[in-house]
Amino acid sequence: MPPDLTLETHADLVRRVAAAGRDHAAEAELCRRFAPRVRLYGLKHLRDEDRARELVQVVLVAMIEAMRAGRVEDPERFDRFVLGMARNLASRARHAETRAVPTDVAELDVESVLPRHDELDIEALLHCLQRLETRARTVLHLSFYREKSADEIAAVLETSVGNVRVVRHRAVAQLRDCLGAAS
């Protein structure tokens, strides 16, 4: 029976790969762990699901190549190492305004290491939105669709920045509770 790698630390898995030159099981386990993190980082900084998935692809490829080549200097801080790669590659993609292109390990199947993310049920969301105060809906809309800062929202709604932040986080919490109950 193969060992249960899910119980191993990042550092132990990195050492396994480096020692053998390649270790498909350890690499797959690390990809499974870091793919959702890199995707979320990509969604935040690249603002697009497709580009976020491309970022996952290039970061995981670079991660595997670095492990195989023994270029991970401090395996105990491997999460920061991967975050650093995500930052560099996302920054490059953003500034070049070009799509990231996978390199040598391009056969890497990103879909297999990313958990399935269900889209929110829009009708359920609308139902839950109607249960929010109008002001809370407006704050969420201005924050997440119009991408206005708390300062800008406070100015247009003639309230304080602190109030905008409180309304915003309470509204998200209410929506999450309502959507959780709906599902």
Add this chain to the structure above:
Amino acid sequence: MSCATPLTDEQLVAYWADDLDEAALAQVEEHLFACDECLANATHVQQVAQAFRGLPPVISHAELAALRARGLTIVDNDFIAERRTPVTFERHVDFMIHHLTGLDLTAAERVEVIVRDESGKVMFEEPIAPFDPQSGEILIACQRHFAAFPPDVVFDVRVHRAAAPPALSTFCIPHVFAS
């Protein structure tokens, strides 16, 4: 990393709302790369933020051009203020674009759109609606899932100008969604 000090909801919402300074942003991201529990919470908040990006009732002319470029089935309707004009959202349609026309936007500093039903219950407020000063119109992107709202929809458009009271135009547009 053990999650002895999980990220708060406030931090996660601020993260997705671009409301963290550089140091706080870095701290949150380092935590998310190390902590499964907070990663799951951050993903939930992201889903809510992402869903909002798909729900803009008021759109700009540039956003309309982008919708047309996607090859969607779009039906354009022109409306005049103070006239009740029903519309039907047909089955084959992806978007109906309501052109709320006859507005003087040339001196507008800000345009506010309130979506309500005829009884006055507010469904949505857009305090800084996008507008093209020369176009004389505001664009509403009506989507099929808006069938969840009451059908007797009214759009109040307030044009704010310097040193003048806001000019209010009301568009009453009852909706039928073909099943």
